[in-house]
Amino acid sequence: MTIYDIAREAGVAASTVSRVINNRPGIKKETRQKVQVLLKKYNYIPDAAARGLVMQSTRLVGILIVDIRVAHHTESAFVIEQELTKRGYCCITMGTGPRDEDKAEYIRILEQRRVEGVILMGSMFETDAVRESIKKHLPRVPIVMVNGYLDLPNVSGVIVDEDTGVEKCVDLLYARGKSRLAFVLDSRSPSNFRKQQGFCDGMKRHGAREEELWKYEMKESSVQGGYDITMQILKERPEIQGIIYTIDLVAVGGVRAAYDLGIPVPERLALVGIDNSIYGEICIPKLTTLDNRLQALSESAASILREGLEGKVQNKKLMMFSEIIEREST
Amino acid sequence: MTIYDIAREAGVAASTVSRVINNRPGIKKETRQKVQVLLKKYNYIPDAAARGLVMQSTRLVGILIVDIRVAHHTESAFVIEQELTKRGYCCITMGTGPRDEDKAEYIRILEQRRVEGVILMGSMFETDAVRESIKKHLPRVPIVMVNGYLDLPNVSGVIVDEDTGVEKCVDLLYARGKSRLAFVLDSRSPSNFRKQQGFCDGMKRHGAREEELWKYEMKESSVQGGYDITMQILKERPEIQGIIYTIDLVAVGGVRAAYDLGIPVPERLALVGIDNSIYGEICIPKLTTLDNRLQALSESAASILREGLEGKVQNKKLMMFSEIIEREST
């Protein structure tokens, strides 16, 4: 059912139908009525692609997420989608997977669909392949990165102070009498190196020597991964009194490891996660975590993107401050 | 940058450029080369909307999820998206929110975008508003519902045997010596009433009387909700020996409640969830759960939709069988 079909049946020109649909003035009341009856009768909805073609505007926004199964990313996407849908945009959310060339490829797909704005979820998009693909395919579309940043004129970033946030975690552990600390990170995520920096800075400020900065890298952020590495840590260095993990999900594996080894938490071992995710609330004991302000971050991302969509300034960098949520594991 | 810009600079007609782009035969090698150089130079990507218009095919698929924050729905969306993207479709995933009129509205949006197929995630789409909206807006687009079914000629469903699955849980609890059982459900989700039926059937088969079928309804599927209702159950009926919850997430709240009350699990109280989600693996003790075969269900949904997209049969109903995963809470 096209605008022409309606026009023919109504005995008017397509342009008249179009004017009725878009509530343009200058149409006789009876004509308007007659057309509206037919529109309703056939449940006519204009084709967004055809309209976009002539209007030169798709009102399409792309949301790219590496892995849509990661809870805090979908939480964030949820907030952003709500906000933009309210404003008449259609959000197409896509999971890219971890491979760099795939992330670049999805940016190409977004160009193909002529999106007017993009959200990149998470620091895993902070890579050269992505930067090049943006320069190549979307050099002037407003892009906002959540928890990350790329130095391009059309890319803005909303980030949280991960380094000083982790420093605060170190301070907390020292305040609880734990000074021999380990730090566990997933080396695939660039933001984790910022967190690691905070760990090192904090430790040194408390007088720790270089060789006492126990850092453990892993390649997979999962419960099992957290379990395994925690087992390894506790075996290699039984003197460790506290562990900071870059994600709650992994920390939760650590909680289980301590449980299986019969190590009381937090008495003999304190554990800290980052994210303030539901996982930390579920486990026993409840996890002390660093709230990365995801809700606020997402809201800001949505509003910065909205400004961009309306043609306002770009290339902003917005910083928010994290907050420790102390629960039962410290 | 359009196909005409390329054509002008190459000194050929737009049709020639189009033929180069689509690898059509009958173009001289040198012409092809010359055009390809320009395509690369300007990073030209054809506009999907314009192409879709003339080709009468958008290669767009819509995935509707009530709440993209629910882990098992995004897990499933992830699987489906991967499969369809591989086949050249572009999946637009959208979170509708719980309101019926919004779900119907999103179906309208999908019509506007002229999607060629739709996935509806979860039984919460089993409503009249959705059925009417499909009849109105997408009466001949192949639609597949995951874990639900609507009786329309273009809608297929892949479902799991929730009723007999829950019956198996009842059997397990009886086998573990627990016979005074409670059932907790979220009354907003139609599939939960199928589960409740299984609970009742199972209990009766074991000789329970009608008044011993303790059913508790809640309006919110959350950890806190599970905690609260479990507290209530254990206070009202301290004789309860086992509780079956319709989602792991809620069951996990129950684990915490038992812990806070000092009730040993599974010795004095056995707990069973449904979903086989990560939440159940995280908590201590690990949760016994009913695997709803989500992975397999999603794969089937993707392949049924693919058949539909290729114009094959529709209106299938596929049933899979759930399986108990016994862990530490029974």
Place this chain on the structure above:
DNA sequence: ATACAAATTGCAATCGATTGCAAAAAGAAG
């Protein structure tokens, strides 16, 4: 050199909308 077939290329219509401008119809004034 000529005729004819084959390989290239371009013209113009099409997809489903929107919109400026001209034409037609309706209404107002003389």
Place this chain on the structure above:
DNA sequence: CTTCTTTTTGCAATCGATTGCAATTTGTAT
């Protein structure tokens, strides 16, 4: 009943692609 406005309406171009068919160029055989 004109004439001049003011409303309504329709024509035709446009957006960025694709494709059947005709036109042109090239190659081959005579």
